[in-house]
Structure formats: structure tokens, C-alpha cells
Amino acid sequence: MNGPAGNDAPAILVEDLRKSYGERAAVRGLDLAVASGRICGLIGPDGAGKTTTMRIICGLLRPDAGAVHVLGRDSAREPRAVRERLGYMPQRFSLYPDLTVAENLRFFADLFGVPAAERVTREAELMEFSRLGPFRRRRAGQLSGGMKQKLALSCTLIHTPEVLVLDEPTTGVDPVSRREFWRILRELAGRGLALLVSTPYMDEAGLCDDVVLMHEGRSIARGTPDEVAAAFPRRLLEVRGAGLPEALARLAASPRPGVKVHRYGDRLHVVHDDAAQADDVARLLAGAGVELHPVAPGIEDTFVELMAAPAGGEATP
Amino acid sequence: MSGEAAVFARGLTRRFGDFTAVESLDLEVAGGEIFGFLGANGAGKTTAIRMLCGLLPPSGGEARVAGCRVGRDTGALKRRIGYMSQRFSLYEDLTVLENLEFFGGVYGLGRAELAARADELLPRLGLDAERGRLTGSLPLGYKQRLSLGCALAHRPRVLFLDEPTGGVDPVARRGFWDLIYEQAAAGVTVFVTTHYMDEAEYCGRVSIMVQGRIVALDTPAGLKARTGGADMQDVFLRLVDA
Numbered sequence: 001m002n003g004p005a006g007n008d009a010p011a012i013l014v015e016d017l018r019k020s021y022g023e024r025a026a027v028r029g030l031d032l033a034v035a036s037g038r039i040c041g042l043i044g045p046d047g048a049g050k051t052t053t054m055r056i057i058c059g060l061l062r063p064d065a066g067a068v069h070v071l072g073r074d075s076a077r078e079p080r081a082v083r084e085r086l087g088y089m090p091q092r093f094s095l096y097p098d099l100t101v102a103e104n105l106r107f108f109a110d111l112f113g114v115p116a117a118e119r120v121t122r123e124a125e126l127m128e129f130s131r132l133g134p135f136r137r138r139r140a141g142q143l144s145g146g147m148k149q150k151l152a153l154s155c156t157l158i159h160t161p162e163v164l165v166l167d168e169p170t171t172g173v174d175p176v177s178r179r180e181f182w183r184i185l186r187e188l189a190g191r192g193l194a195l196l197v198s199t200p201y202m203d204e205a206g207l208c209d210d211v212v213l214m215h216e217g218r219s220i221a222r223g224t225p226d227e228v229a230a231a232f233p234r235r236l237l238e239v240r241g242a243g244l245p246e247a248l249a250r251l252a253a254s255p256r257p258g259v260k261v262h263r264y265g266d267r268l269h270v271v272h273d274d275a276a277q278a279d280d281v282a283r284l285l286a287g288a289g290v291e292l293h294p295v296a297p298g299i300e301d302t303f304v305e306l307m308a309a310p311a312g313g314e315a316t317p
Numbered sequence: 318m319s320g321e322a323a324v325f326a327r328g329l330t331r332r333f334g335d336f337t338a339v340e341s342l343d344l345e346v347a348g349g350e351i352f353g354f355l356g357a358n359g360a361g362k363t364t365a366i367r368m369l370c371g372l373l374p375p376s377g378g379e380a381r382v383a384g385c386r387v388g389r390d391t392g393a394l395k396r397r398i399g400y401m402s403q404r405f406s407l408y409e410d411l412t413v414l415e416n417l418e419f420f421g422g423v424y425g426l427g428r429a430e431l432a433a434r435a436d437e438l439l440p441r442l443g444l445d446a447e448r449g450r451l452t453g454s455l456p457l458g459y460k461q462r463l464s465l466g467c468a469l470a471h472r473p474r475v476l477f478l479d480e481p482t483g484g485v486d487p488v489a490r491r492g493f494w495d496l497i498y499e500q501a502a503a504g505v506t507v508f509v510t511t512h513y514m515d516e517a518e519y520c521g522r523v524s525i526m527v528q529g530r531i532v533a534l535d536t537p538a539g540l541k542a543r544t545g546g547a548d549m550q551d552v553f554l555r556l557v558d559a
Contacts, residue, residue, distance in 0.1 A: 045486035046457050145358045171483070174357040174512050175553045200484045203515055203550065215486065262491055263498060265519045266538055300487045300515075307488060 009072060011036045011163050011194030012057060017066035019052050026052040028217035029066075034194045034210070036162070039185060041208030042198040043299070049217040050198040051091065054165050057196065058088045070163055087161035091168050093152035097141025101132055101151055104140050105158060112159035126154040130184065146177025153184065164188065166197045170204065182207050202300040213303050220306040225299060232297035232305055237278055240267040243289025250284055269295070271305070321384060323348045323475050323506035324369060328378030329387075331364050338364040340529040341378060346522075348474070351497065351507045353517045353537075356526030357557050362510050365526070369508070370477060371395055383474040383506075396424060399473035401464050403480040409453030413444055416452055417466055424471035434470055442466045442496065458489030465496060475506045482516060494519050514549035523549070525556050532556055 014032035018025070027049040034040040042050050055061040057068055059079025068075040070082045095104050105126065109119045127133040130150040135143065140151060149169055156164065166185075170178045182204075189195055189209070197208065205211045205225050213221040213228060221228045239247055247268060251261050259281065260271040270281055270292075282292055324346040331339040339361045346352045356362045367373040369382050371394040380387035383397035407416050414435055421431045439445045442462045452460065461482070468476060478497075482490040497519075501507050509520055517523050517537060524534040533540055533556050537549055546552035 045489070046484040048486075172480075172512065175514060175550055176357050176557050178512075179554060201513060201515075202487060203513075263495065263519075265521070266536065304487050304491070307486065 009069075010034055011071055012040075012165075012196055013067075013069045014053070014057065015067045017053065017056060017068060018064045019049075019056060019061070020064055025217055027056075027063075030214070030217065030219055032196075032212055032219070034163075034196050036194045037189055037192050038209040039189050039195045039197060039207070041205055041211040042196060042214055043200075043202065043205055043211055043303075044198075044214035045200050047216075048214040050214055051167055053214075054088070054167050054196065054198060058086060058165055059083055060088075084159070085161055086163040086165060087156035087159070089152055089156040089164075089166045089169055091171070093155070095140040095148060095152060095155070098139060100137050100139055101127075101143070102136040104151060104155060108155040108158045114159055122158060122160065126157060129187070130154045131180075144177070146173050146180065149173055149177070149181055150184070153181070157188075162193060164193055164195045164197075166195065168198050168200065170199060170201070178204075202298070202303060205299040211299070213299070213306065215303070215307045221302055228302055229297055229299055232302045234271050234273055234305060235278070236295050236297050236301060237270040237272060237281060238267055238293050238295040239270060239285065239290050241290035244268065246288040247285050247290045250288060251281075254284060256280060256284075269301075271301075322346055322381070323350070324352070324380075324382050324508060326365075326369070326378065326380040326387075329365070329368060329375055329380045330377035331361075331368060331373065332376045337529055339368070342380075342531060344524065344531070344534075346506055346508065348506055349501050349504045351501050351509065351519070351521045353520030353523035354508060354510045354526070355512075355514075355517055355523055355553060358512075360526040360557075361529040362526055366477060366479070366508075366510060370398060370400060396471065397474050399468035399471070399476045401468040401476070401478050401481060403483040407452050407460060407464055407467065409451070411452055412449050413439070413452060413455070413463055414448040416463060417470055420467035421470035426471055431470075434472075438466045438469060441499070443492070458485045458492070461485055461489065461493060462496065465493070469500065469505075473505065475508060476500065478507060478509045478511075480511045480513070480516075481509065483513070514553055517549040517553075525553060527557050 010033035012034040017027050017030040019027040044050055056063050057075055059075040059082045062076050071085050073081045075082045105123050170181055211225055211228055212219045221231050259277055262269045272278055322345040326342045326344040329342040368375050371391040374388045382394055385394035417435050418431050439448055482493055497507055522536050524531045540552045544552045544555045546555050
């Protein structure tokens with residue numbers, strides 16, 4: 001029995017997915033759809049259920065309940081068929097440190113049964129694409145963190161998958177290499193691949209077409225990055241200036257009901273609900289040597305507000 | 318900067334054979350400052366930190382950390398600094414209190430002193446109710462706070478944090494940084510290395526290292542103004558990828 005397989009069907013479709021490990025529920029009713037040509041970010045802290053979700057999508061783990069389809073095939077029933085058309089890069093991708101860049105690619109080509117005739121072209125293409133060509137004879141163990149990630153991605157792409165599932169590919173990678181990595185992901189989406197990418201870092205949300213904020217096994221918000229930021233249900237006031245310590249002291253000395261204060265280095269964010277509260281805070285801070293401005297919320301602000309919200313709620317545009 | 322800097326380096330250099338990992342590093346970080354030490358992979362950050370923590374002798378230049386001469390007063394230096402890494406090493410089958418006592422004990426704290434320090438630290442870390450719990454059963458955010466507590470048990474004057482909040486949820490991260498601000502206000506100097514530019518935004522001043530040298534050092538606001546970057550991510554890319 002196949003799931004939806006029409007042209008309009010998403011490349012990855014997850015419906016009411018549930019998975020527990022003994023007593024501990026890792027995924028509790030997750031819905032997710034990724035269309036071809038788009039990058040979907042699965043964003044949440046460690047323990048949110050991102051890896052479990054990905055392993056189920058790849059057919060490596062059986063769900064307790066719910067349905068998962070990749071290109072119309074059921075991941076639980078036809079894991080082999082799914083994996084033929086899907087590339088999965090786990091968090092700790094095993095490259096062979098003693099093999100060179102080219103040898104690692106060759107190894108994965110053999111593993112995936114890439115025909116010899118195709119292999120040479122494919123390897124050349126991937127070297128070019130990942131800009132690893134000049135390093136083809138370098139041992140994988142001697143590559144920088146960013147280059148290792150690019151090689152792992154190239155190995156994941158060796159069998160020309162249509163769907164890519166990448167588990168925290170940029171964790172521990174410096175900003176320059178991360179930008180390069182995201183450039184490659186964008187190019188892959190441009191070629192029509194569907195990408196599901198997990199990250200614990202809220203600032204990578206803006207690089208995705210769609211995001212799903214995941215917390216304790218559930219989605220707490222989903223949509224485009226702008227939509228998710230706009231799902232922030234409250235208002236933000238930014239406080240900055242030389243009098244920041246004084247402002248902090250005053251806010252701490254007279255806490256206002258429903259008003260939250262977060263410090264970010266040289267500024268404060270005051271979370272509130274209405275103009276009356278904003279005026280009240282402005283009066284409290286008058287003469288403290290700070291300026292107050294309303295600011296637009298980011299993904300992280302949404303995450304923080306919604307993760308504190310009662311379970312079961314989800315913000316959708 | 319008047320008085321003695323908590324972290325001071327002049328011309329600090331480290332070579333490995335022909336390769337110069339850190340080239341003539343100059344740095345002055347005041348007591349109670351939160352300083353971000355940034356750079357790309359391979360820029361020399363780890364080598365610099367290892368020298369400042371007394372784990373690697375310099376090839377040239379001089380440095381003082383918490384009043385100790387780097388490369389000379391190594392024993393005293395280690396007692397005056399704390400170190401916490403993202404891959405913190407807590408004992409999972411010890412309780413919260415036992416971990417704290419273990420790490421404090423390693424630094425030579427006596428029984429009575431350890432008990433007093435635990436009573437002081439655990440409530441502040443929000444871990445008082447968990448003191449008898451097995452560490453392995455704690456959520457990541459709690460482990461991270463405990464790890465911070467272990468690094469603080471011996472009252473270090475300088476605290477080194479290596480990507481301290483990787484992987485935790487944003488609420489836990491904010492809570493963690495509130496603790497860091499509290500320590501800084503109490504005079505502890507906090508030296509943070511991270512790849513995550515939102516953590517850089519939390520710092521008072523940051524330096525950016527490229528190929529063994531510091532190419533910029535200022536407040537986040539100052540760096541944004543100077544480079545025209547919208548945020549620290551942008552600043553970093555402009556300086557490192559130049």
C-alpha cells in the first residue's frame with residue numbers, strides 16, 4: 001500500500017508521528033511536510049526529538065504510530081526503496097580518516113552500488129561542486145571541520161538522491177564554513193532536491209524556506225521564518241545605553257506582572273503585552289540613561305514564548 | 318587599563334615547527350569583564366587558550382592570568398582559573414552534590430569548605446532541589462549549570478568557557494547567561510570561545526582571530542559600527558573572509 005504519490009505530494013510527509021523509548025516519549029504527534037526544491041529546518045535543542053524523527057524518516061527506526069512517506073513510499077514498510085532515493089547524513093558521519101577524499105567517495109559509491117560508468121562522472125561532479133577537488137588526495141582525517149562536513153555531504157550525495165536528510169550538519173563548524181555549507185544546500189534545493197536539515201541554532205532558521213520549531217517531541221510553531229517570527233504573541237521593547245546596569249537594577253527591584261526582562265550583552269529585551277505596560281516600563285526607566293525602542297521579534301523570541309505555552313498548542317500562520 | 322589585568326598577553330607566540338599557530342598576541346582583559354574570543358577553525362584560538370590555561374608553554378612573548386605568569390607559575394595558575402567545555406565531563410553516576418564535591422576536592426577544598434561552597438552555589442544555580450539526584454538523569458540544561466558550578470567550586474578568578482551553551486534550548490541558555498553576568502558582577506573574569514555569534518553578542522568585548530593574529534578587538538557595537546555589519550555573524554564574515 002503506497003501513500004500519496006501524486007506530483008503535488010510533498011517529498012517528505014510525516015503525519016502524527018509517535019515514538020517512545022521505554023517510558024520516555026521522544027516524538028509525540030509530529031506533522032511535517034517538505035516539498036521538492038525546498039529546505040525545511042527542524043529547529044530545536046538537544047533532546048527535542050529531531051534525530052529520532054530523522055531516523056524514522058530514513059527507515060532506520062520504526063515509529064510506534066503515525067505515517068511517514070518519502071516520495072510516496074512508506075519508510076517503515078519499504079525502508080530499502082526509501083533509502084535508494086534518500087541521502088542521510090547523521091550527526092557523526094563516519095568518514096574513513098585513513099582514506100583520502102577520493103577514496104572515501106569511491107567507498108560510498110561502491111556501498112550504494114553506483115555503476116562504474118556513472119561513478120567517475122559523479123565523483124568529478126561532486127568534487128567540483130564541493131570545491132574539494134584540490135584536496136582529493138588528502139586523507140580525510142587531515143581535513144578541517146568544515147571540509148569534513150563537505151566530504152560527508154558529498155558521500156551522502158553519491159547515489160544522486162532526491163531527498164536529503166541532514167542531522168545537525170553545521171554543529172561545531174565555524175561561521176565561514178557554515179556559510180559555504182549553506183550555499184551548497186541552497187544550490188541542491190535549486191536542483192530540485194527536498195532537504196530536511198536539523199539545527200539547534202535559531203540563527204540558522206533564516207536560511208531555510210520553512211521551519212518547524214521542535215520542543216519535547218512536538219512542533220510548537222511552523223511556517224516560513226517570517227511567519228514563525230510573526231507568531232510571537234507578545235511585544236518587545238529594546239533597552240540600551242550607558243545606564244543599562246541602573247535600568248536592570250530598577251527592573252529587578254520593581255518587577256511588573258507579566259513583564260519579562262532578558263539581558264543580551266549590551267541591551268535588554270523587555271517582553272510585554274500592551275502600550276500601558278510599555279508606558280509603565282518607560283516611566284520606571286526615565287532618567288536611568290537608557291533609550292527604549294520597540295523591536296521586531298526573532299525566531300528565538302517565538303521559541304522561548306511558545307515553549308513555555310501549555311502542551312498541545314501550536315502556532316500556525 | 319589601570320591595575321592588573323585579569324588576562325594579559327604581550328607578544329604571546331606559539332610555533333609548531335615551521336608553523337606559527339599564534340603570532341604575537343596582545344590582550345588585556347579586566348577583572349569582571351566578559352570577553353569573547355572568536356575565530357575560524359584553525360585560527361589559533363585553541364592554542365592560545367591552552368597557553369593561557371597553562372597547558373602549553375609559549376614559544377615567545379609573555380602572559381599573565383589571574384596574577385600568575387604563564388609558563389612559570391603553572392600550579393598556582395591552574396588553581397586560580399576554572400574551565401568549562403561544551404563537552405563537559407560530569408560523572409553521570411554521581412549525584413549533583415557529589416560531582417560538585419569531587420571537582421572542588423580535586424582543587425584542594427576541604428570538607429567544611431566544600432559543604433559551605435555547595436550551600437552557596439547550588440541555590441544560585443537553581444539546583445538545590447536536585448542535590449541528591451543522579452547526574453545522568455538530569456536534563457541537558459541542568460547538567461550545563463552543574464558543569465558551571467563544578468568549574469566555579471574553587472572560586473576561580475578567571476573562568477574559561479568553551480562554547481558553553483551549545484545544544485541547549487534558548488530558555489536554558491538565557492538562564493545560563495544570567496549566571497554568567499552574576500559571576501562577572503562579582504568580579505570573575507569570563508573568557509568565552511565560541512563559533513556561535515549570538516553568544517558573541519552577550520560579551521562585553523570580543524576579539525576576532527585570523528591565522529594566528531587578532532584582527533579586531535572591540536565591543537560588539539563598536540565592531541558593527543566599524544565594519545558596517547548588521548550583527549556579529551555579519552561582522553565575523555566581513556573580517557574573516559576579507
